[in-house]
Amino acid sequence: MAPLLTIGEFSRMTHLSVKALRHYHDMGVLEPAAIDPFTGYRSYDATQVVPAQVIRRLRDLGMPLDSIRSVLIAPDLETRNREIAAHLGQMERQLAQTQASVAGLRALLAGPAVRPAIEYRKIPAVTALAVAQVVSAADLATWGSDAFGALSDALAKPGVAPAGASGPFGALFPGDFFELERSEITAFVPVGSPPGGFGPLEGPLDGQVRLLEIPAVEAAIAVHEGPLDDIDRTYGALGTVVAERAIGVEGPIREYYLIGFPETEDESKHRTEVAWPVFLTQ
Known part of the structure; x- marks a missing residue:
C-alpha cells in the first residue's frame, strides 16, 4: 500500500495551498484519502495528484467549484468535455465583452464622439406580440x-400576423432599470391585425408571449451604429439634447433593432434606433 501524504507534502506536489485544499475538501471537490479521527489531520495519496492539478488549472481558468465538481465526477468523457466546453464558451463571451469595453474606452479617450443625427417624430400606437418580465442588468x-426567440416563434404561427405586417423588434426600458439595474422590461414585435381581428388569439399565446398595445409616443430619436456594448454613448448624446431643450417627459426609453443578429453576425453593421420620450410643440 502506498504511503499517505501529509497535507503539506500534497500542497508542495500540487502547488495548491493548504488553505485551498481545506476549502476544496469542505466544498466536496477534493476529498482527502484519510482523516485522522482524533486530530482531524488530512492525508492524501499519490493518485490524487493529477486530479488536484486539474482542479488548479480549471480554477486558473475561472471555473466555478460546482462546475469543477461536475467535471471530476463526470461518468464519461463526453459529459466531462461538455462541462469544460460550456465554461470555455463563457470565457470567450467574457473575452469579447472585455475587448468591446477596451475598444469603447479607447474611443472615449480619443475625444468626444460626433453627436449623432437626431430627429423628432411621433411613433404611432401599434398592436404587438410582447414578453414582459422583471430583469436585472446582469441578465439582460x-x-x-x-x-426575442419566443417572439419569433410566436410570430411564425399561422394566423398571428398578416404576411409582411410585422415591424422591427423593440424593447421598452423604464427609467428605474438604469437607476436600480433592475425593472420590468418589455420586448415586443409589432404585428398587423388580421382580417376580422385576432379573435381567440387575444391574451396569452405561448407561455409569456401575449398581445399588447404599445402606446403612441413623441420621441427624440437617434440611430446607434455598431454593437450594443457602447450604446450608452448614443444615450448620452441623445439625453444631452433632450436636457438642453428641456423637452423630456416621463416614460420608458425605446430601442428598435433595425439590424441585429437575425440579419448579420457582424456587430459593426448593427443599427439600433433609440427613442427618448419628449414633448413636441406644434
Whole structure:
C-alpha cells in the first residue's frame, strides 16, 4: 500500500495551498484519502495528484467549484468535455465583452464622439406580440435572446400576423432599470391585425408571449451604429439634447433593432434606433 501524504507534502506536489485544499475538501471537490479521527489531520495519496492539478488549472481558468465538481465526477468523457466546453464558451463571451469595453474606452479617450443625427417624430400606437418580465442588468442579454426567440416563434404561427405586417423588434426600458439595474422590461414585435381581428388569439399565446398595445409616443430619436456594448454613448448624446431643450417627459426609453443578429453576425453593421420620450410643440 502506498504511503499517505501529509497535507503539506500534497500542497508542495500540487502547488495548491493548504488553505485551498481545506476549502476544496469542505466544498466536496477534493476529498482527502484519510482523516485522522482524533486530530482531524488530512492525508492524501499519490493518485490524487493529477486530479488536484486539474482542479488548479480549471480554477486558473475561472471555473466555478460546482462546475469543477461536475467535471471530476463526470461518468464519461463526453459529459466531462461538455462541462469544460460550456465554461470555455463563457470565457470567450467574457473575452469579447472585455475587448468591446477596451475598444469603447479607447474611443472615449480619443475625444468626444460626433453627436449623432437626431430627429423628432411621433411613433404611432401599434398592436404587438410582447414578453414582459422583471430583469436585472446582469441578465439582460440572456433574457433578451430568449424573449426575442419566443417572439419569433410566436410570430411564425399561422394566423398571428398578416404576411409582411410585422415591424422591427423593440424593447421598452423604464427609467428605474438604469437607476436600480433592475425593472420590468418589455420586448415586443409589432404585428398587423388580421382580417376580422385576432379573435381567440387575444391574451396569452405561448407561455409569456401575449398581445399588447404599445402606446403612441413623441420621441427624440437617434440611430446607434455598431454593437450594443457602447450604446450608452448614443444615450448620452441623445439625453444631452433632450436636457438642453428641456423637452423630456416621463416614460420608458425605446430601442428598435433595425439590424441585429437575425440579419448579420457582424456587430459593426448593427443599427439600433433609440427613442427618448419628449414633448413636441406644434
